Each structure stands twice: as C-alpha cells, then as structure tokens.
Amino acid sequence: MQIMTSIDHFDLRSFDLNLLVAFDALMQERSVTRAAARLKVGQPAMSHSLSTLRVLLQDELFVRVGPVMQPTARAGALWHPVRAALAQMQAALHARPRFDPAVEDRTLRLGFSSEVELLLLPRLTAALRQSAPGMRLLCRTAERAEIHRMLDDGTLDLAVGCFDAAAQRHRSRLLFEQSLSCVFNADRLPLTTPISLADYLAAPHAMVTRTDSLQGCLEAAFADIGETPNVVAAGAEFLSVLATVACSPVITTIPTRMARLYGPRFGLTLSPPPLTLRVPAVSMVWSAQLDQDAASSWIRKQVAGILLATETDIP
Secondary structure (H helix, E strand, O other): OOOOOOOOHHHHHOOOOHHHHHHHHHHHHOOHHHHHHHHOOOHHHHHHHHHHHHHHHOOOOEEEEOOEEEEOHHHHHHHHHHHHHHHHHHHHHHOOOOOOOOOOOEEEEEEEOHHHHHHHHHHHHHHHHHHOOOEEEEEEEOOOOOHHHHHHOOOOOEEEEOOOOOOOOEEEEEEEOOOEEEEEOOOOOOOOOOOOHHHHHHOEEEEEOOOOOOOHHHHHHHHHHOOOOEEEEEEOOHHHHHHHHHHOOOEEEEEHHHHHHHOHHHOOEEEOOOOOOOOOOEEEEEEHHHOOOHHHHHHHHHHHHHHHHHHHHOO
C-alpha cells in the first residue's frame, strides 16, 4: 500500500472517521444487527451509518444474499486498506515510548540556581556515568526571570532552584525548604559560636550576588527584618565567596546544605545565624510538554533523589 505524503485535512473533515469503524464491523459480521452489537450501538444507528457510507462512497457496499450481507467489489477493495489504517491508528494510540537509560543517547539541558548546581551536578554526573552513560548534561545558571521563557523555547529541559511554575503550561515539584548558615575562618575572624546578633552585624560580610546589590539574594530577607549587614565583598559564585572567606577576616551567610558540604573543605566554621532570614524554597520546574516524556520523568526522579538525600548524606 502506498503511503500518502500529504493529507487533505479538509477532505477528511467532511468524512466522519467513525464510519470506517462501522464499515469494518459490517465487513466482519456481514449483519447490521451483529455489527451494532459489536460496537455497542443501536441497530438504527448502524443502519444510518451504512446509509451514509453508501451515499459518500457512491456504492451499495453490501447486498443481501439470503441471510447474510455480501460485500460488493468496492467494499472488498476498501476493506484491507481501511483495516490496516484502523490497526495502525489503534497501535499509535496505545503505544508507550520505551525508555532504557542504559542505551539512551541524548543531551539534557538543565538550568540551576548556582548553589543547587554545586549540590547536584557532581552527584548527578556520577549517577549518570553508572546507569546512563549515553546521557549528557548541559548545565547553566538561570535567573528566576528567565527560566519560564527558556523552558518554553526548549533552551532548558528542567530548571532546579528557587523557581516556581508561572503558568499552566509549566509543572513543578517542591523539593525542600531552605535554611541558612553562617560560615567563617575562625583563625582569621575569631567569633564565638553560636554567633551573637551584635557580632554578626558588626562583622564584615562577603555575599553572593548576581545583581548590583551587595546583599544579593539576601537583600529582601534583610529588608524584612530591618537590618543591613556590613558587606565588604560580593561575588557571583559560591566557591569564590567561600575561598574569600577562607583567606579573609569576613563572614558569609549561605544555604545550609552548601555550608555543610563545602565549608569543611575550606577549613571553615559553621554557625546558625542569630536572626531569622527567609529565603525561597528549592523546586523543580519543567514544561508541560515534557511531563510525560520518559527520559524527562526519569531525570526528574534522579534529581529529586539526589537533592533530598543531601539532607542526610552531608556530614
């Protein structure tokens, strides 16, 4: 059978495709009554379908010969291509894409808040090398104002960070609420832990920022409590700020998971902050277009498992 390279949608729109189902049932049963029972419709409805088919196809289609209805030559010629088309449609509607991470070959594009990238990328890469060696990660820092557009245009497959679903075309999952910790080099900035509010406000601070604000993402949190820290240095990356704290008499305030994972590697001391600073929770956000995609669903499970495990795995 020759496959059509183009479809005249207007032509098909004028033809109720349910009539093809009725035609197939009639060809199998050779009886209006039995065909109606097969399709669980009334006999008048099946008779109406047959009448409509006769008009549209300009052929009698079935001729009564004794107790059965015999197909005409036109009906016989139509049946095999119609049945093949119906079988193909049924297979397509019930098909479920197979996904095997061990043989999958694709690049996944992830957007992060910078601290989440440091928490996730090392462990996620290790997990993929073990169970999905053909899957590659292309990661980038994404700002809150950008991620929904990037998800819409396919620049990102998944965003993980202080994000939320902005519209019905996006899906999201809350991963964890964030807390903050203070980090400093006790040899260069001798503070007693837990740090007092007076010592905290008096100490020089280093902050992570991606804006013109020295206080960065904590600006709103400090504004909420009416306090202003003495920020003497601000950088765009968490590791550069931690390195700054390691060699300077300054203190920084960063997400607790980050502090617990990387603070000891720089020889730093951790302390809870002496005031309540509220920061957004960490979530995953993705496009509704990828909600049922097998690879996307699998990677979301890996991401969630790794990030939720950091609460107990980090010393």
